[in-house]
Amino acid sequence: MMEMIQSFLTKVKECNHVRSLLNKEDCLLVHFICGQQNIEVILKNGECTLLHDPSESFIKCEIYGDEETVEQLLSGERKLRFLMQNGRLQVMASFRTLLLLEALFYLTKIDTKSLNII
Template identity: 40%
Template sequence: MIEAIQKFLVKMQQQGHVYPLIRQAEVHVNLCCEQQIVQLVIKNGAVFILQNPSKQQIAYEISGNEAAMKQLIEGTTRLRVLEQKGEIKVDTSLRIALLLEALFYLTKAQEDFANII
């Protein structure tokens, strides 16, 4: 899962079209897969990860098996679709869920569009 997240971060840096979504956001989301927890931090237009995050920080949580989390992070399947199928559990507000879904999906969508041209 960590490799998929690192690839996502690289793609985020290359694609400025998603930055207006996170310009003033401050969100901490724990991505849990099996025994691994990685915290995705969105703060003031930047996105980065924290491995072994502190329990004291208030964070939202998305958990699921490795295949489902990879689909989410790579943007191949939308967050709400995975949740409806029961493949992931989402413990966030709807607003945060939609923000994350947009970030993951738009990052992937831009890559797919570039391959078509």
């Protein structure tokens, strides 16, 4: 899972058109919860990184799902709202945040064949 998250972060850094979406957000914390794994990603000032300073104040979003489903989301294989509607993901976030995340995940499709994950 961490490898998929790292690939997503790298892809966001490579895509200027995606980073421009993040400039409009003050600060968003996306908390991925997959079984025993908890990974927090911060979206701030056009950047997307792993959370290192838990003392900052963030708008929080939580995504619950199994590892395979989260990998489908991060790879762009399935859209966020599709996975939610089918009950495969549970997401705690505002609708505006959902739309932003769906755009980010879709625009940063990861080539999972190069990761040897899926």
